[in-house]
Amino acid sequence: MKRLFPILSVLTAILLAYALYLALGKGTPTDALQGDVYRIIYYHVPSAWTAFLLFFINFGASVQYLARAKASRQAAAKWIVIAVGVVGTIAAFVPRVQQQLTSYGMRPSAMATTVLMIVALYFLVGWLFPGDRLDVLAVTTAEVGVVFCTIVLVTGPIWARPVWGIWWAPGDIRLTSTLVLWLIYVSYLVLRRFSNSAQTQMLAAALAVFGALDVPLVYFSIWFFRTQHPQPVIGGGGSMDPRMLHVLLINWMAFLCFAFLVCWSRFRLELLQREVEEAHAMESLAGADAASRASLPLSRSSK
């Protein structure tokens, strides 16, 4: 494992450099309306997708962490997820839903695959991270997700200024819901950082579950509401030159690899931090024990 990390780091650095070369290179066409500034899409959109994925993993880990307190709750959560998977897959092929999806430019098979992948990811999280490691994963993905969400909120206005003429569109549901999402996860991290209660992990997990409800609102807001923000680049009625899409997907892959490595480091850091806290607690317990033994003869003699 110790050798794997540097190897993966080098490969990711090469992939990121290649993705940057493609994003800025002349091989990809320049947008007819926006000019070269459209190339911000190669960092803005993959960062948003990566943040959503990390928040979803945080959601899965938090639900399973909350459910593991009781066997009945754990079984209920498992069957609810399976039911969501089955209903979601069948619903994608119901004629009326199929018609609706097609009108939004989405294929029913794509929706069914997405639902099944979400269910598979949920169970994979529980299988790979048993017990307290679910909580470690939750804090890891929330923190790295906030970093990627910050990039979305910074690159968005930088892109909006030359294209829309304004830095921010007040009241726009996509922009506002993304800011709310960022604020929810920042408050999640603040709660974890400053609360010393024994219930902190449970409270944070509950907050994460509610925070994750904002993710579909952010994603689907441009489908269902009139916004300043453009339509989605994949599905939802948006269209993109295949060469641009190719570069976008390579950039996303590079950012996913980078996010994986950052999460790996953050996960190890959290484990190390818990080890230090445990060692401190053991040391203070040993100190208190020694002090009580030392004071015992004195208390007897005073009597």
Next chain:
Amino acid sequence: MNSIKFLFAAYIATWAIHAFYLGTLVRRFSRLRQQLKELGKGK
């Protein structure tokens, strides 16, 4: 439209945020390792 400066600003901002975060991770790692070393000495 002098939009190229916005493009570079966005790319630089992205890597500046990542570099800042990676820097905080490295600092936290070294601080924890130091604490572990001190705890080991205490024993």
